[in-house]
Amino acid sequence: xxxxxxxxxxxxxxxxxxxxxxxxxxxxxxxxxxxxxFQANEVTDETWDELEExxxxxxxxxxxxxxxxxxxxxxVQRERLKRVEDVRAVLKDELLKLLAAPPVMTIDEPRxxxxxxxxxVNGSGKTTSxxxxxxxxxxxxxxxxxxxxxxxxxxxxxxIKIWGERTGVEVIAQAPGAxxxxxxxxxxxxxxxxxxxxLLIIDTAGRLHTKYNLMKELEKVRAVCARQVHDAPxxxxxVLDATTGQNAISQAKHFKEAVQVTGIILTKxxxxxxxxxxxxxxxxxxxxxxxxxxxxxxxxxAEFEPKAFVDAILD
Amino acid sequence: xxxxxxxxxxxxxxxxxxxxxxxxxxxxxxxxxxRLALLEADxxxxxxxxxxxxxxxxxxxxxxxxxxxPAQQVVKIVHEELLKTLGEPARLDMSGPAPxxxxxxxLQGSGKTTTxxxxxLSLRKSNKRALLVAADxxxxxxxxxxxxxxxxxxxxVHSEGTKISPPEIVRHALQRxxxxxxxVVILDTAGRLQISEEMxxxxxxxxxxxxxxEILLVADAMTGQEAVNVAKGFHERVKLTGLILTxxxxxxxxxxxxxxxxxxxxPIKFLCVGEKTDAIEPFYxxxxxxxxxxxxxxxxxxxxxxxxxxxxxxxxxxxxxVKGQFDLEDFLKQLQQIKKMGPLSQLLEMIPGxxxxxxxxxxxxxxxxxxxxxxxxxxxxxxxxRDPHLMNAGRKRRVARxxxxxxxxxxxxxNQFRQMQRLMKQMxxxxxxxxxxxxxxxx
Ligand SMILES: Nc1nc2c(ncn2[C@@H]2O[C@H](COP(=O)(O)OP(=O)(O)OP(=O)(O)O)[C@@H](O)[C@H]2O)c(=O)[nH]1
Ligand SMILES: [Mg+2]
Numbered sequence: 192x193x194x195x196x197x198x199x200x201x202x203x204x205x206x207x208x209x210x211x212x213x214x215x216x217x218x219x220x221x222x223x224x225x226x227x228x229f230q231a232n233e234v235t236d237e238t239w240d241e242l243e244e245x246x247x248x249x250x251x252x253x254x255x256x257x258x259x260x261x262x263x264x265x266x267v268q269r270e271r272l273k274r275v276e277d278v279r280a281v282l283k284d285e286l287l288k289l290l291a292a293p294p295v296m297t298i299d300e301p302r303x304x305x306x307x308x309x310x311x312v313n314g315s316g317k318t319t320s321x322x323x324x325x326x327x328x329x330x331x332x333x334x335x336x337x338x339x340x341x342x343x344x345x346x347x348x349x350x351i352k353i354w355g356e357r358t359g360v361e362v363i364a365q366a367p368g369a370x371x372x373x374x375x376x377x378x379x380x381x382x383x384x385x386x387x388x389x390l391l392i393i394d395t396a397g398r399l400h401t402k403y404n405l406m407k408e409l410e411k412v413r414a415v416c417a418r419q420v421h422d423a424p425x426x427x428x429x430v431l432d433a434t435t436g437q438n439a440i441s442q443a444k445h446f447k448e449a450v451q452v453t454g455i456i457l458t459k460x461x462x463x464x465x466x467x468x469x470x471x472x473x474x475x476x477x478x479x480x481x482x483x484x485x486x487x488x489x490x491x492x493a494e495f496e497p498k499a500f501v502d503a504i505l506d
Numbered sequence: 507x508x509x510x511x512x513x514x515x516x517x518x519x520x521x522x523x524x525x526x527x528x529x530x531x532x533x534x535x536x537x538x539x540x541r542l543a544l545l546e547a548d549x550x551x552x553x554x555x556x557x558x559x560x561x562x563x564x565x566x567x568x569x570x571x572x573x574x575x576p577a578q579q580v581v582k583i584v585h586e587e588l589l590k591t592l593g594e595p596a597r598l599d600m601s602g603p604a605p606x607x608x609x610x611x612x613l614q615g616s617g618k619t620t621t622x623x624x625x626x627l628s629l630r631k632s633n634k635r636a637l638l639v640a641a642d643x644x645x646x647x648x649x650x651x652x653x654x655x656x657x658x659x660x661x662x663v664h665s666e667g668t669k670i671s672p673p674e675i676v677r678h679a680l681q682r683x684x685x686x687x688x689x690v691v692i693l694d695t696a697g698r699l700q701i702s703e704e705m706x707x708x709x710x711x712x713x714x715x716x717x718x719x720e721i722l723l724v725a726d727a728m729t730g731q732e733a734v735n736v737a738k739g740f741h742e743r744v745k746l747t748g749l750i751l752t753x754x755x756x757x758x759x760x761x762x763x764x765x766x767x768x769x770x771x772x773p774i775k776f777l778c779v780g781e782k783t784d785a786i787e788p789f790y791x792x793x794x795x796x797x798x799x800x801x802x803x804x805x806x807x808x809x810x811x812x813x814x815x816x817x818x819x820x821x822x823x824x825x826x827x828v829k830g831q832f833d834l835e836d837f838l839k840q841l842q843q844i845k846k847m848g849p850l851s852q853l854l855e856m857i858p859g860x861x862x863x864x865x866x867x868x869x870x871x872x873x874x875x876x877x878x879x880x881x882x883x884x885x886x887x888x889x890x891x892r893d894p895h896l897m898n899a900g901r902k903r904r905v906a907r908x909x910x911x912x913x914x915x916x917x918x919x920x921n922q923f924r925q926m927q928r929l930m931k932q933m934x935x936x937x938x939x940x941x942x943x944x945x946x947x948x949x
Contacts, residue, residue, distance in 0.1 A: 244551050250730040253545045313753060313781070314615025314726070343781075345654035350647035357646075367654075399756040432615060436548035436730025438758035459614065462699045463739075464732040487614070487644070 234278070239264055249467035252437055255474055259285055283501055289470045290497035293479030296454070297425050298328075298390070304382055305390045306416050306423035309456075310409060310446055311430035313397030316458035316484055318347065320430050321394050322354035323484065323492035328390050329360060336388035338378035339364035340371040340412060341396035351394050358489055361386065371395065371408060372415045379419040393424070400445030413450045428481060430456045433466035443472045458484035461491065514539045515577035528576060533565045536580045547761035547798045550734045553591075553768045560587050581799065588795040591764055595789045596748060596773035598625075598690075599719050605637070605683040605691045607716045610750075611709060611740055612724035614697030617752035619648060621724050621778055622694040623655040624786040630661065634689040639679040640665035641672040641712070642696035652694055659783055662686075672696070673711045680716055693718065700739025713744045720747045722775060725766060727754045733762035734769050741770045752778040755785070761798050832927060835891040838883040841876055881909035882919055894920055 239260055246256035266272070266281050298305055307324070311317050318341070325335045337355055339362055341347035348364050355362035363378040375393055382388040395412060398405035416423040429452045431439055446452045457466050460483050469480050480495040518535050537558050544554045564583050600606055608625065610618045619642070626636035638656050640663060642648035649665050656663035664679040676693060683691040693716065698705035713721065723737060723746050740746055749770070751763050754777045763774060774789045883891060885908030890896050897905075897920060902913045 247545060247551050248731050250732070253542055312728070312756070314617060316615060344651070345658070346647040346651035349650045350645075353646035399753060401755070401757045432726075432728075434613065434726070434730060434732055434736070435728050436733075436758070436762065437546055438548070438728040438756065439730075441757055442728075459699075462613065462732070463701055463735050464730065468730065 234267065246467065249465035250436055250439075251467040252440070252471040255289070255471040259289070259470075286470065286501045287497060289474050290501065291473065291479070292497075293454075296481060300425075302421075302425075304379070304388065304420055304423075305425050306379070306420050307390065307392045308395070308413060308416060308424040308427040308450065309393060309430060310395050310427065310450060310452065311397060312399055312432075312442055313344075315397065315430045315432045315435075316456075317341075317397060317430045318351050318354065318394050319487065320428075320456045320458060320482070320484055320492075321351065321392050322358055322489045324392055324482070325354070325360040326358045326489040327482075327492060329358065333390045334386075334388045335360045335390045335392065336378065336382050336386050337362045338375055338391060338393040340374045340378075340393050342367055342369045342371055342374060343396040347394075347396065354489070361388075372411050375412050375415045376419065379416070379423075383420075400442045400449075406445065406449045410449050426454060426481075427452050428454050428456050429478070430458060431468070431472075432464075433457050433459045433468075434462060434464040435468060437468070437471075439468040440471055440475060443476050443478055447476055447478065452478060454479050454481040456480075456482045456484065457495070461485045514543065515580055516575070519576040528565055528568050528579065530566050532576065533562055533580070536565070536577075537562055540580070540584055543799060544761060544764075547759035547800070548728075548730050548733070548765075549761035549798065550731050550765035550768075552734070553765050556768075557584075557587055557591065557764075585795050585799065588764065588798060589791050591768055592791040592794055593767060593773055595791060596775055597788070598629075598775065599747065600634075600689075602719070605680075605688045606720070607680070607683075607691045607693065607718040608720040608722065609693040609695065609712065609716065609718035609744075610722050610724050611695055611744065611746075612697060613699065613726075613736060614645075616697060616724045616726045617778060618642075618697065618724045619651050619655070619694050620781070620783070621750055621752060621776075621786070622652065622692050623659060623661070623783050624778060625692055625776075626656075626661045626690075627659050627783050628786055629690055630659075635687075636661060636690040636692055637679065637683050637686065637688040638663045639676060639691060639693045641675050641679075641693050643668040643670070643672055643675070644696040648694075648696065655783065672708060673715060676712050676716050691716075700736050700743075706739075706743045709744050718747075721745065722748045722750050723766070723770075724750045724752060725762065727751050727760045727762065727777075728756065728758040729762035731765075733765045737766035738769050741772070746770055746772045748772050748775040750774075750776045750778065751789075755779040759798050759800065760794060763794060764798065833892045834883050834886065834894055834923060835888065837923065838880065838891070841880060878909075878911060878915065879919060882911055882916055885909040894923060 242263075243256050243260045246259060247253060251259070262285050263278075263282055266285070267278055270277075270281070272278050272281065298307070309317050309321055309324075321337060325337060329335050337351060337360055339348045339351045341351070342365065345367075348367060352362050352364065354360075363374070363381050365374050365377070378391060378393070382391045393412070393416070395409060396405075398409065400406065413424060413427070427450050429443060429446050431442065435442070443452065443455070455469065455472065455478055457469060457480050460466055466483075472478050473480070480497075480500075483493050483495050485491045485493065515536055518539055519532070540561060541554055541558050544557065545551060549557070561580075561583050564587075565580055568579065568583075598606075598608065610622055610625075612618050622638055626638055629636045638652055638661060640649040640652040642652075649668060653663050653665055655661075664675070664682055666675050666678065672695065679691060679693075682688075693712065695709065695712065696705070698709070700706065721744050723740050725733065725736065729736070737746070737749075749763070749766055749772060751760060751774060754760060767774060774791075774794075777787045777789050777794075779785045779787055882905060885905045886897075886901075890901060890905075897916070899913075902916050905911075905916055906913050
């Protein structure tokens with residue numbers, strides 16, 4: 192059973208290619224320019240300022256960007272690096288360090304029912320990502336069920352039902368306006384009893400992290416999971432739009448506090464946004480990116496590979 | 507997480523203690539902070555550069571006004587430059603013959619569908635009939651979403667499922683708009699990336715056949731540095747006439763608005779401030795500028811107070827406050843007024859510098875605190891309220907029994923009240939006491 196979830200070389204290559212392709216625009220726009228900077232003669236004070244600006248432009252945030260540049264600068268001096276290639280290698284190294292080596296996801300551990308809770312602000316791409324996750328895990332041999340716990344937004348239930356049909360995955364839903372906790376309770380019971388599902392993925396309504404009552408509601412949904420299934424939710428993923436700026440840190444912080452987020456799904460990487468906020472979030476909150484969304488179709492999706500990510504944006 | 511620019515600049519200038527003219531050195535130190543603040547607020551770095559250059563030009567050599575500190579002087583200049591960039595607010599263009607076509611465009615997930623419904627509702631409030639058009643045939647259930655919203659609001663929706671092409675749907679909708687004598691036809695288009703050739707071409711097609719009077723870019727207030735390229739991308743393909751900023755009810759500083767406005771030059775027309783269909787507001791440059799600088803939203807607070815607070819009473823209160831004659835009786839009245847304005851935590855967010863602090867305060871905690879304070883003051887005699895010094899040990903025990911609280915709690919309240927009186931006096935002379943006063947009270 193485990194073998195199913197380890198990626199084959201072909202899958203790995205496919206995932207890397209997706210990240211590469213989606214970031215090619217990024218590469219030209221952003222790291223392409225870093226290369227240009229380094230190709231220009233000597234490294235001067237101005238070079239570092241420009242580098243910092245480029246990192247800021249990629250939404251790394253002023254703190255992360257300036258720290259990164261300081262590290263880089265120090266290393267380049269200490270190691271007396273002159274060649275552009277060496278400096279680039281060091282930059283790649285520093286960027287990779289920020290993404291660290293995250294602990295493996297616990298989704299694949301053997302248990303009767305695995306529960307995944309998907310949260311995020313309005314419109315970040317939760318429902319679409321859930322369709323992608325469903326397809327992804329189904330292809331890896333899991334019996335997947337979806338819970339339509341966004342009972343608030345108009346037609347949210349219809350939306351996830353359409354995705355259920357498209358991906359061939361069952362959706363457990365109640366009427367619009369139903370209590371999300373009750374939907375989750377039912378979905379867990381059904382998954383355990385009649386459906387004999389292995390993986391339950393819960394869609395929640397988009398909410399701004401500053402809304403006290405809505406965050407409380409989410410805590411309740413989480414509590415229902417915890418009460419019904421040992422150690423659940425086993426993963427709680429925050430869906431983050433790569434177009435988001437510095438506010439992503441506040442989002443991650445609040446969602447983490449409320450429902451113990453364990454990782455990030457970074458969506459809309461097929462756009463021109465760089466997704467650089469990922470570095471800041473990993474650094475400040477230790478939340479690893481798990482998956483990336485690279486389009487609107489169910490297969491526009493890949494596992495996040497720090498090395499491939501950094502490689503792709505630097506090479 | 508963010509301190510207001512004012513606070514940061516205060517720290518910068520405290521070291522300098524400079525008065526008189528602002529030297530180049532003073533200004534450069536301050537501008538470092540200005541740059542950081544703007545970048546933290548997601549203003550695009552190129553736009554930041556231009557802004558900072560303009561501020562520098564104006565600030566060097568400026569005589570610090572008698573009434574202002576150097577920090578306030580710099581903030582004032584920055585604020586003015588932001589205002590200039592943000593431009594004048596504008597309304598929907600409703601000139602010429604009806605029906606007027608309003609087309610909403612933007613990235614995926616920016617909030618177009620909800621905004622379409624909000625616009626239709628706000629138009630109805632000014633006696634204009636709108637027809638909503640479901641032209642997003644791509645996102646699953648997008649059509650249903652608009653239909654549901656239309657039904658909730660009792661506003662007609664033109665929809666033809668997802669099998670017909672969006673330009674075709676729009677063509678039919680326009681006809682229906684004319685025949686039904688609608689005032690406005692609002693086109694809800696699918697979210698798209700500004701770099702998607704095919705999808706951008708579709709927008710051009712719709713534009714060519716519908717000749718929208720308004721093409722509004724709907725953008726998320728949380729957008730980062732890319733806002734510039736997104737706005738530019740849309741503007742180049744379909745000439746935008748305005749911007750709508752959504753999800754402004756969160757804690758994003760909204761610097762993207764500055765960036766988008768700078769690259770397109772089109773006015774910001776509305777801000778969306780909640781999921782409910784009436785949560786749409788006209789745009790006030792002043793408020794957004796303050797918000798971007800982390801200065802809170804004092805104006806909204808004052809306006810809100812204006813709606814609920816009896817003006818004469820408020821004036822008496824202010825006079826008392828300034829003179830330091832504010833007693834517990836007044837305080838109780840004040841609390842009751844505040845409670846009328848809505849959940850305390852929401853109000854506190856609008857106060858400069860308080861925004862982030864209040865995130866840690868749960869409304870049930872703050873509101874419970876308020877109830878406790880009320881109970882204590884209600885158990886005091888009028889004389890005690892007017893002169894809290896009367897409160898000796900015996901009286902405190904009596905009040906504790908009467909209000910179901912404890913003597914230490916009463917001591918706390920009295921201490922905080924004294925502190926508050928002091929701070930209020932400072933504040934009326936321009937200090938920065940309010941934040942301290944409030945956070946102490948609700949610790
Ligand atoms: N280009 C692109 N679009 C995406 C991606 N992921 C989601 N979207 C689009 O973003 C929009 C919003 O996606 P949803 O999945 O409905 O987002 P949500 O978070 O569930 O939204 P709410 O439930 O309303 O909060 C849709 O138009 C999706 O097609 C992605 O990776 N790339
Ligand atoms: Mg959704």
